[in-house]
Amino acid sequence: xxxxxxxxxxxxxxxxxxxxxxxxxxxxxxxxxxxxxxxxxxxxxxxxxxxxxxxxxxxxxxxxxxxxxxxxxxxxxxxxxxxxxxxxxxxxxxxxxxxxxxxxxxxxxxxxxxxxxxxxxxxxxxxxxxxxxxxxxxxxxxxxxxxxxxxxxxxxxxxxxxxxxxxxxxxxxxxxxxxxxxxxxxxxxxxxxxxxxxxxxxxxxxxxxxxxxxxxxxxxxxxxxxxxxxxxxxxxxxxxxxxxxxxxxxxxxxxxxxxxxxxxxxxxxxxxxxxxxxxxxxxxxxxxxxxxxxxxxxxxxxxxxxxxxxxxxxxxxxxxxxxxxxxxxxxxxxxxxxxxxxxxxxxxxxxx
Amino acid sequence: xxxxxxxxxxxxxxxxxxxxxxxxxxxxxxxxxxxxxxxxxxxxxxxxxxxxxxxxxxxxxxxxxxxxxxxxxxxxxxxxxxxxxxxxxxxxxxxxxxxxxxxxxxxxxxxxxxxxxxxxxxxxxxxxxxxxxxxxxxxxxxxxxxxxxxxxxxxxxxxxxxxxxxxxxxxxxxxxxxxxxxxxxxxxxxxxxxxxxxxxxxxxxxxxxxxxxxxxxxxxxxxxxxxxxxxxxxxxxxxxxxxxxxxxxxxxxxxxxxxxxxxxxxxxxxxxxxxxxxxxxxxxxxxxxxxxxxxxxxxxxxxxxxxxxxxxxxxxxxxxxxxxxxxxxxxxxxxxxxxxxxxxxxxxxxxxxxxxxxxxxxxxxxxxxxxxxxxxxxxxxxxxxxxxxxxxxxxxxxxxxxxxxxxxxxxxxxxxxxxxxxxxxxxxxxxxxxxxxxxxxxxxxxxxxxxxxxxxxxxxxxxxxxxxxxxxxxxxxxxxxxxxxxxxxx
Numbered sequence: 001x002x003x004x005x006x007x008x009x010x011x012x013x014x015x016x017x018x019x020x021x022x023x024x025x026x027x028x029x030x031x032x033x034x035x036x037x038x039x040x041x042x043x044x045x046x047x048x049x050x051x052x053x054x055x056x057x058x059x060x061x062x063x064x065x066x067x068x069x070x071x072x073x074x075x076x077x078x079x080x081x082x083x084x085x086x087x088x089x090x091x092x093x094x095x096x097x098x099x100x101x102x103x104x105x106x107x108x109x110x111x112x113x114x115x116x117x118x119x120x121x122x123x124x125x126x127x128x129x130x131x132x133x134x135x136x137x138x139x140x141x142x143x144x145x146x147x148x149x150x151x152x153x154x155x156x157x158x159x160x161x162x163x164x165x166x167x168x169x170x171x172x173x174x175x176x177x178x179x180x181x182x183x184x185x186x187x188x189x190x191x192x193x194x195x196x197x198x199x200x201x202x203x204x205x206x207x208x209x210x211x212x213x214x215x216x217x218x219x220x221x222x223x224x225x226x227x228x229x230x231x232x233x234x235x236x237x238x239x240x241x242x243x244x245x246x247x248x249x250x251x252x253x254x255x256x257x258x259x260x261x262x263x264x265x266x267x268x269x270x271x272x273x274x275x276x277x278x279x280x281x282x283x284x285x286x287x288x289x290x291x292x293x294x295x296x297x298x299x300x301x302x303x304x305x306x307x308x309x310x311x312x313x314x315x316x317x318x319x320x321x322x323x324x325x326x327x328x329x330x331x332x333x334x335x336x337x338x339x340x341x342x343x344x345x346x347x348x349x350x351x352x
Numbered sequence: 353x354x355x356x357x358x359x360x361x362x363x364x365x366x367x368x369x370x371x372x373x374x375x376x377x378x379x380x381x382x383x384x385x386x387x388x389x390x391x392x393x394x395x396x397x398x399x400x401x402x403x404x405x406x407x408x409x410x411x412x413x414x415x416x417x418x419x420x421x422x423x424x425x426x427x428x429x430x431x432x433x434x435x436x437x438x439x440x441x442x443x444x445x446x447x448x449x450x451x452x453x454x455x456x457x458x459x460x461x462x463x464x465x466x467x468x469x470x471x472x473x474x475x476x477x478x479x480x481x482x483x484x485x486x487x488x489x490x491x492x493x494x495x496x497x498x499x500x501x502x503x504x505x506x507x508x509x510x511x512x513x514x515x516x517x518x519x520x521x522x523x524x525x526x527x528x529x530x531x532x533x534x535x536x537x538x539x540x541x542x543x544x545x546x547x548x549x550x551x552x553x554x555x556x557x558x559x560x561x562x563x564x565x566x567x568x569x570x571x572x573x574x575x576x577x578x579x580x581x582x583x584x585x586x587x588x589x590x591x592x593x594x595x596x597x598x599x600x601x602x603x604x605x606x607x608x609x610x611x612x613x614x615x616x617x618x619x620x621x622x623x624x625x626x627x628x629x630x631x632x633x634x635x636x637x638x639x640x641x642x643x644x645x646x647x648x649x650x651x652x653x654x655x656x657x658x659x660x661x662x663x664x665x666x667x668x669x670x671x672x673x674x675x676x677x678x679x680x681x682x683x684x685x686x687x688x689x690x691x692x693x694x695x696x697x698x699x700x701x702x703x704x705x706x707x708x709x710x711x712x713x714x715x716x717x718x719x720x721x722x723x724x725x726x727x728x729x730x731x732x733x734x735x736x737x738x739x740x741x742x743x744x745x746x747x748x749x750x751x752x753x754x755x756x757x758x759x760x761x762x763x764x765x766x767x768x769x770x771x772x773x774x775x776x777x778x779x780x781x782x783x784x785x786x787x788x789x790x791x792x793x794x795x796x797x798x799x800x801x802x803x804x805x806x807x808x809x810x811x812x813x814x815x816x817x818x819x820x821x822x823x824x825x826x827x828x829x830x831x832x833x834x835x836x837x838x839x840x841x842x
Contacts, residue, residue: 058600058706059735081603104546117550118522133794139702140515141734142771143508143557144778144789145798145816147521150553154546171603194463198486200577202642225645270545272464298545315547331537331551336804341797350548 002041008048010124010132010163016044017161018130023346025161027067027099030090031317033265034103034156037348044161046098052076053164060140060169061121066098066162073097083172086110086119087205092256098162103317104154105268107255108205108218108293111197113170115294116153122166123149128159128342138166158350159341173220176204177230178247181215181239183208186280189215190273192237193296197273199236201229208292209250210259210302212280214239216250259289260302265319269299269312282311323352363402363445366423370405370447373415380404389430389448393495394438394781396697396751401428401442408453410470410528410566416449417564418534426810429564431472431500436686436698437779439507439559443813449564451502457481458567464542465572466525471502471565478570487572490517493775494683505565508557510775512608512682515733517573519775521556526569529555531562532806544571554801559777560812562805576607576641580651581675584636584663585629589613589728592634593709595661596732599638600705602657604650609733610637613712615692616685616727616740623688626681629665636663636732637682639675685729686740693725693742695751697758697781701765702774705735714764715739722757736774737765763788778816786816 003020007013017023020042026035027046035043046067054063057080064073071091077083087107088100101123106115113119122136136142136149152159183189189208192215196206204220217233219226230241242250253259260266271279273296283290288303301310306321314325330350338349370379380386381403390398402425407413420427426446433440442448455472462485467478475496478489492511493499499509504520505527517523526540539551546552555562586592592611599606612620612635617628628635640647640654658666669675689696703711712728715737719726727740739761743754762772766788772778778786787795799817803809 056704056706058597059704060600104548104550106545113516114518114522115545117546117553118518127797131793131797133791133797135790135794135797137702137771137789139704139735139770139774141510141519141702141731141736141774143510143519143773143775144771144782144786145794146801147508147553147557148797148801150521150550150556153550153553155549159549171605174603198462198465198574200486200574200643202574202576202646221642221646222649225643225649228645229643268547270541270543270547272542274464294544297543313547328547330548331539332535333531333533333537333551333805337554337801340800340804343800 002037002039002043004043004045006045006048010049013044013049013161013163014126014130014132017126017346021346022348023161024348025098025102025157027096028069028094030093030095031099031103031105033316033318033323037352041348046096046162049163054138057082061138061166062169063138063164063166064097065164066096068097070095070097070100077169078172081172082169084119084167085113085170086115087255089255090257097165101152101162101165102155102157106298108207108251111206111294112202112204117150119168120149120153120165121168123152123162124164125152125160125162128344128346132163136166140168156350158347159338173204175223175226176218176220176247177226178242178250179217179230179233179239180242181217181237182213183215186212186277189292190276190296193273196233196237197295201233206295207254208276208296210289210291212290254291257300259291261289261304263319264302264304265306265321266317267301267310267314267325268317269301269310269314271297271299271312275312279310279312327351361423366419366425367403369419369423370403373412373419374405374407378406380406389433389442392430392433392438392440393436394441394779396695396745397438397441397780399442399444401448402445404448404450406450406453410454413449413451413454413564413566414530414536416447417530417532420447420810421532421534421808424808424810426813428812429502429506429560431503432498434495434499435503435507435777435779436700437507437773437776437781439777439779439815440503441780451500451564461542462487466542467570467572469501469568469570471500471505471568473501475499475501475504482572483575486575488575489523489570490573491520491523494686501568501570502565505556505568506558506560507777508775510731510736512610512731514731514775515609516605516607521553523571524552524556524568525571527552527555527565528567529563529565532808532811540569542569557777558805559779559816561802561816563811578641578644578647579675580640580647580654581669581678582638582654582658582666583678584658584666585632586634586636586663587632589634589712590709591662592636593712593732595636595658595663596708597706598657598661599654600733602653604640604654606638606733607641608637608639609731610682611635611730611732612682612685613728615725616689616729619688619692619727620681620685622691624680624684626677632664637678682729689727689740689742692727693744695743695745697741697754698776699737699739699741699758699761700774700776701737701762701772702770703735703737703765703768704770707768708732708735711737711764711768715761718757718760722753724754724757731774734774735770759785780815783814783816783818786818
């Protein structure tokens with residue numbers, strides 16, 4: 001059992017980092033494998049650091065403490081007609097803003113305007129020396145200093161403990177419309193993903209569903225325009241327009257990962273549509289399920305049991321097995337950057 | 353803590369070893385040859401380097417950086433030299449590595465919508481190379497017809513369309529780079545997603561302090577099918593600012609929202625023969641873009657918002673030629689200001705958007721009090737100001753007075769909760785102001801990162817950090833090549 005500290009202020013957060021030789025931040029632990037570390041690591045919960053500290057709708061920005069539940073943020077933004085366009089996962093499960101950044105987990109909406117890396121503006125964090133620092137900015141555009149906030153996307157909390165985060169937001173499109181395009185196999189899916197992604201329609205989300213039998217294509221924009229676009233798309237790719245209720249349920253099920261096995265590993269992969277057929281075949285051979293998102297650039301794979309390799313680097317978010325399968329080789333500079341941000345090796349290494 | 357430049361071992365030996373890497377014709381060290389490289393888009397400062405190296409291959413760049421590392425000679429990478437923050441101003445006793453000849457587009461993958469390019473490729477050349485696939489490269493700095501992707505990556509360049517599309521960093525998927533340590537690293541790749549920390553994100557915007565990008569993988573986007581571009585003139589800047597607020601509040605997400613003030617209009621109209629609505633203190637440019645059905649649906653909403661904002665005149669572009677003319681006027685504004693004044697400093701501080709009006713009022717007051725003219729061209733959607741501070745460098749003390757005004761504007765931006773730079777980078781110009789945004793611990797953190805990539809402090813020293821390198825010499829007037837009509841700041 002790891003000891004756990006729960007600071008309630010940013011000063012307490014910095015003190016918590018300094019208080020133990022080995023620490024790692026946790027949020028709501030909706031991706032528990034990322035923080036399943038050696039027993040001598042003291043866990044620092046950010047759940048006591050919750051709340052939106054600044055929100056200026058006319059600036060397209062908000063700042064919130066790292067432990068703020070995403071559902072609180074999305075509700076606050078929605079009340080002012082705005083949203084985080086990258087559709088963060090696990091809202092109902094209680095996922096936090098900080099945990100989402102650390103995991104580098106962007107949802108289907110990232111297809112259109114980009115993921116976490118395209119919306120993070122600034123981070124106040126505690127470095128490995130226990131110092132509370134703020135890098136990046138609080139305005140939508142800033143080029144001063146190195147872009148450490150972007151570096152933190154997917155950093156798994158191994159380079160600093162997030163205290164407070166500033167994000168860019170966008171106005172929420174007036175309406176959405178989802179098409180279900182049946183596909184015979186992963187090759188056909190890959191073909192649709194590639195063709196549709198390059199077309200004129202300004203698609204909002206483009207996913208291969210875990211049922212593996214259809215691509216879901218979402219449009220977002222003015223109510224008058226979407227049916228016209230949908231009609232043209234359906235002449236290119238046979239399929240149907242889903243009712244609003246069916247579409248909402250489909251995206252909510254994807255967002256909350258309701259399609260996954262309750263046991264067994266859940267893994268995240270980065271890929272290209274060209275790599276999809278081989279990956280899908282591997283997943284099928286192991287009786288697994290796969291949700292391909294971002295037009296074939298990211299995937300979540302759920303397996304009934306652990307395996308050694310998916311043929312591509314993969315990160316285990318949940319369930320048993322090692323943190324990494326086929327871990328990507330760290331760039332030559334990785335160790336020096338780790339030392340720069342964490343000179344005493346207070347945070348676990350990326351490898352574990 | 354600070355990265356200080358190690359003393360050169362022996363310049364003569366260094367030059368000799370340079371000759372082992374490049375043929376004599378591609379090592380420039382004569383006084384006349386060096387002159388062209390003494391400054392960049394920040395013409396107020398110049399420094400003569402030890403030599404200029406003109407590599408043609410990645411292997412040569414790698415060999416040059418490794419030689420600099422072995423001989424402890426500082427180096428500055430240079431593309432087209434358009435940096436407005438002095439990012440490619442040479443270092444005395446150092447090597448300038450020009451990357452213009454590494455201008456190959458190595459690969460275009462229309463299916464995955466990406467291009468792999470060398471650093472010397474010109475920004476617009478990317479879009480030209482992929483236009484036949486219906487794709488484009490989104491970042492569009494005003495100097496895009498001349499600036500290089502390598503420079504865009506080093507300084508995380510912006511442009512007029514950042515509100516919707518972000519900066520250079522948002523479009524870099526992968527990088528191969530030679531670090532100041534002599535190591536070659538590869539970050540990211542062909543996927544739009546990633547596992548592990550965002551190394552590409554950290555590298556982009558390093559201002560040349562980490563090393564030199566050798567290969568850049570850029571994401572491409574489908575070109576917008578149609579545009580609706582409106583130019584509206586207003587009696588006052590305040591009215592133009594109110595129109596921006598109304599558009600932002602409406603839920604529309606225009607591709608660009610730009611404002612030019614009277615002085616900038618005067619310059620632009622003289623330079624490109626554009627005719628702007630008469631008697632206006634400000635012109636607003638707003639652009640919607642997307643599928644024709646979407647733009648058709650949003651266009652009446654935008655037109656109604658602009659009509660309600662009480663413009664002197666609103667002119668929608670009727671075709672691609674008129675749209676191009678609107679953007680030509682906007683993008684030539686910087687160099688056009690050269691017609692109004694022999695010298696100018698371009699700033700790019702950021703303020704929260706809702707305080708734009710207040711910021712412009714205060715800039716006008718400070719400019720009046722200082723007796724210095726100041727033209728304004730800015731990305732209103734981002735709160736990104738571009739005050740152009742006009743001065744005559746032949747007048748004693750004029751540059752110093754202009755710099756004092758520039759400093760006051762930067763302080764104002766930080767005090768309002770903004771930034772000293774939105775897209776030009778800190779460079780040489782604003783290094784003394786970095787500490788207005790970051791405290792000692794934060795600066796130390798940035799220094800430690802720099803030291804991780806460049807322990808000897810050889811890569812572009814004296815930029816971003818105020819760390820004791822010899823100050824560049826002041827000069828006045830246009831860049832030598834600008835005077836000769838060979839280059840312009842667009």
